[in-house]
Amino acid sequence: MDHLFTVDGCSATPVPPTALAAEGLFERQHLQEWVIAHPAVLGDEVLVITSEFDRWADTDGVPAWDRLDILGLDATGRLVVVELKRGTADRxxxxxxxxxxxxxxRFDLDTLAQAHRDFLKGRGESLDLETCRQRLLEHVDGDWSPELLQRPRQVIIAADFPKQVTHTMVWLSEMNLDIDLIQAGLWKVQDQLVVGFTKLYPTPEVEEFTLAPARNEAKAAAQKLEERSGARKAVHVIVEAGLLPDGTRIRLVPRHGATETIREAIHVWMGEDSSRGAATWTNGSANQLTWEADGRRYSPTGLAKHIFTSVTGRKADGIQGTTWWDVDTNHVPDTVDPDDWAALAGLSLVRLAKQLSGSGKDWTTLHSLLASLPSGRWTTYGDVAIAVGSAALPVGTHLSTCGQCPNPWRVLNAAGQVSAGFKWSDPTRTDSPADLLAAEGVSFDTGTADPSTRLPLETLKNLLDD
Incomplete structure (x- = not known):
């Protein structure tokens, strides 16, 4: 973040940067603790295993004096090595x-579990070794992979980086070594210190157009990582967008990583017990599917692999489980409109994620827009979603569960009718959105609002700018 301003209406005043050293802040006592408390700085779904790790020795058994600042584990099963510098990084x-x-x-599961147990103990949390092992295993989406442990991702956080470092990072990245550079900036705003973390390298454009081709040519371990990352990204997008309400029925449609013969065998196997092909969705950072066959929770990929092995007796490899699961549109959640829900028919989780790429939960913007809707006018879930950069189903789900959304009765479905999933946050209310709109002057013909009172999309967008 190069520039920071305080804003008062149309006036913006620059905030001068400061530095950790100038404010009496230290690398270990402060910067390190901020990152441990907020591991999202390191990437999506990183579990901090340990910090200040120094319990290693060389081949002669002589202890090494090197001290690793932070060691994490991401959901794909890769270790994350973090180096911190409170000032400009060394060359x-x-x-x-x-x-x-x-x-x-060269660490294995036992080494990592031991390090995690010692780390937690030093912070006042006492867990036995087996519980720590289980925590690490459950954090990984899919099977534990020693091959992926051998390919750690590296993150360097510093106030600034010399050109020697940035130039070297470009070359190392092209050689298929993953190192992220994150700049930690510090400002003082009205006696309050504000820290910001900005990823300098690689940018999304570099990852997509420069690094991705090299990684596609890497060996099997890199391919496995890419598949898992894609699965994690798809699930993360769906959860963050709030598309699927808890309890959504999901059905099995085997695809990626299974031959036609295996798919046919899985369909026969499902025919013997219908619960084998059904699961329910629960929003969360891990294990979103509850399989009806055994009542246990799995990630989409984890359950796809379990089913593959159950049918074939072989170890599943190279399966992207988010392609195996479709929304069961025959079961409509109470909080969504049936017409909107029917539009999801035949879409796998990964295809849903692609449709939703860029959607988010900026409900502050949504609330602001709803508050500005004028009396006697109505709009649709789809138009509201476009205006706030989301999608119709997440918007509808939020309106039905929020309890604080202003003017929710002025949002109808695409047909201009009250959504079948609409409900008041106050269960004692018996009036309908149509009653309120009619009182505001909107006429209804057999349950459909007068289209001339619908707000055009452009007008809706302009409300956010006013």
Whole structure:
């Protein structure tokens, strides 16, 4: 973040940057603790395993003096090695990160569980070794992979980076080594310190157009990582968008990673017990599917692999489970409009995620827009979603569960009718949105609002700018 301003109406005043050292803040006591408390700085769904780790030795058994700042584990099953600098990074900081990555690449599950137990103990949380092992296993989406542990991702966080480091990062990335550079900026706003973390490299454009081709040519471990990352991204998008309400029925349609013969065998196997092909969705960071066959929770990929192995007796490899699961549109949740729900027929989780890419939960903007809807006019879930950068179903689900949305009765379905999923947050209310709109002057013909009183989409967008 290069520029920060305080805003008072149309006036913006620059906030001068400061530095950790100038404010008496330290690398270990402060910067490190901020990252541990908020591991999202390191990427999606990173579990901090340990910090200040120094319990390793060389081949002669002599302890090494190197101290790893933070070690994490992401949901794809890769270790995350974090190096922190409160000021400008040293010119050889990347060598430190590579050294730590090489050291931890030989760690196994037992080593990591031990380190996690010791880390938690030092922070007043006492867990036994087996519980720590289970925590690590459950954090990973899919089977535990020693191959992926050998390919740690590295993150260097500093106030600034010399050109020698940034130039080297570009080359190392092209050589298929993953190192992220994150800049930590500090400002003082009215005696309140504000810290910001900005990913300098690689940017999304670099990852997509420069690094992705190289990674596609990597060996099997890199391919497995890409598949898992894609699955995690799809699930993350759906959860963040709030598309699928808890309890949504999901049905099995085997696709990616299974031959036609295996797919036919799975369909026969499902025919023997209908519960084998059904699951229910629960929003969360892990294990979103509850399988009806055994009542246990799995990730989409984890359950697809379990089913593959159950039918074939072989280990599943290279399966992207988000392609295996479709929304069961025969079962409509109470909080959604049936017409909107029917539009999801035949879509797998990964295809839903692609449709929703960029959608989010900016409900502050939504509330602002709803508050500005004029009396005697109505709009649709779809138009509201376009205006706030979301999708119709998440908007409808939020309106039915929020309890604080202003003017919810002025939002109808695409046909200009009250959504079948609409409900008041106050269960004692007996009036309908149509009653309120009629009182405002909107006429209804057999349950359909007068189209001349519908707000055009452009007018809706302009309300946000006013």
């Amino acid at each position: 050889d900081v990347h060598l430190q990160a590579i050294t730590y990555a090489a050291l931890v690449s």
